[in-house]
Amino acid sequence: MKKAYVFPGQGSQFKGMGADLYQSSGQAKALFDQANHILGFDITQTMFEGTDEELKQTNVTQPAIFLHSVALARVSSDFAPDMVAGHSLGEFSALVAAGGLSFEDGLRLVAQRADAMQKACEARPSTMAAILGLDDQTIEEVCASIEGEVVVPANYNCPGQVVISGSVEGVTLACEKLKAAGAKRALVLQVGGAFHSPLMQPAREELAQAIESTSFNAPRCPIYQNVNAMPSTDVDIIKANLIAQLTAPVRWTQSVEQMVADGATHFVECGPGKVLQGLVKKIAGSVEVASI
Structure with missing residues (x-):
């Protein structure tokens, strides 16, 4: 043990x-x-x-x-x-x-x-969002597809729960795309900024x-x-x-x-x-x- x-x-x-x-x-x-x-x-x-x-x-x-x-x-x-x-x-x-x-x-x-x-x-308005019910690869691909803004996977918490992090606009756009890709929920978190980004x-x-x-x-x-x-x-x-x-x-x-x-x-x-x-x-x- x-x-x-x-x-x-x-x-x-x-x-x-x-x-x-x-x-x-x-x-x-x-x-x-x-x-x-x-x-x-x-x-x-x-x-x-x-x-x-x-x-x-x-x-x-x-x-x-x-x-x-x-x-x-x-x-x-x-x-x-x-x-x-x-x-x-x-x-x-x-x-x-x-x-x-x-x-x-x-x-x-x-x-x-x-x-x-x-x-x-x-120094820059930023945020994070919890993405529920979607696989890691899809989340990574959607984040990478957002042009002109910073948004990345920040916390791989458990299967089906990944937190993304970045600029307010980048996270907002990613949440919309992730919900369209099948995420059960995309919840913007009440945090001070874009940690782990x-x-x-x-x-x-x-x-x-x-x-x-x-x-x-x-x-x-x-x-x-x-x-x-x-x-x-x-x-x-x-x-x-x-x-x-x-x-x-x-x-x-x-x-x-x-x-x-x-x-x-x-x-x-x-x-x-x-x-x-x-x-x-x-x-x-x-x-x-x-x-x-």
């Missing part, structure tokens, strides 16, 4: 997240208090008492989910992964939990990543400088990365993939399939919500899923 721990990304936040953990664990409380100091604002108050609107702000959401996820891993008495993976932002949580990056450096990078992504979002290039360049100046260690177990859905413990490869991730699609379906092929039989979601458990069951129905 091999156990895979998976860490969620943006969208899993909820009001009150982490409050029970803060009150029940001295170790978790210390991490939360340390995060407030590193970030320079009281993120715990926003997590525990903030409105949904406040929690949706990228510069809050990303460090909040990272903090909650890493704290859960730290306080879990049986956290002993054979492999780890994270969905987008969750890749940083997974890396810290597996010992590839310190908590302090991980949180600083996540905060810098969130700020850089927010700036890229503000070429429009994130300015953020990628900014994050690259931060990552290259940060000290990494080889993680205790392989991390399956979004960019290529392959395992790695090589620091140089891990850093390059973290940088490339901002403008490349999240290959979650392929990552889970590869983990199963490499022997994973149990998947444990480590972080707020249950989104990844649902996706894993749709990708690999025979595995066991749970959460910390």
Whole structure:
């Protein structure tokens, strides 16, 4: 039996997240208090008492989910992964939990990543849309057929669920074409911008400088990365993939399939919500899923 721990990304936040953990664990409380100091604002108050609107702000959401996820891993008495993976932002949580990056450096990078992504979002109006009930190849072909606009597959979440990303006009045109091609639904998402698309290039360049100046260690177990859905413990490869991730699609379906092929039989979601458990069951129905 091999156990895979998976860490969620943006969208899993909820009001009150982490409050029970803060009150029940001295170790978790210390991490939360340390995060407030590193970030320079009281993120715990926003997590525990903030409105949904406040929690949706990228510069809050990303460090909040990272903090909650890493704290859960730290306080879990049986956290002993054979492999780890994270969905987008969750890749940083997974890396810290597996010992590839310190908590302090991980949180600083996540905060810098969130700020850089927010700036890229503000530089050009952009959006994302979930496409349901259509095969990957058709979605890729339709996105490639949109001329003069940026629109690309951004998240391969599970079979029949792909998120596209790009300019507002590009995503609107693609949604129309995809519905005509047989998509059951094409839902424009309430997000700040076009994550995992070429429009994130300015953020990628900014994050690259931060990552290259940060000290990494080889993680205790392989991390399956979004960019290529392959395992790695090589620091140089891990850093390059973290940088490339901002403008490349999240290959979650392929990552889970590869983990199963490499022997994973149990998947444990480590972080707020249950989104990844649902996706894993749709990708690999025979595995066991749970959460910390």
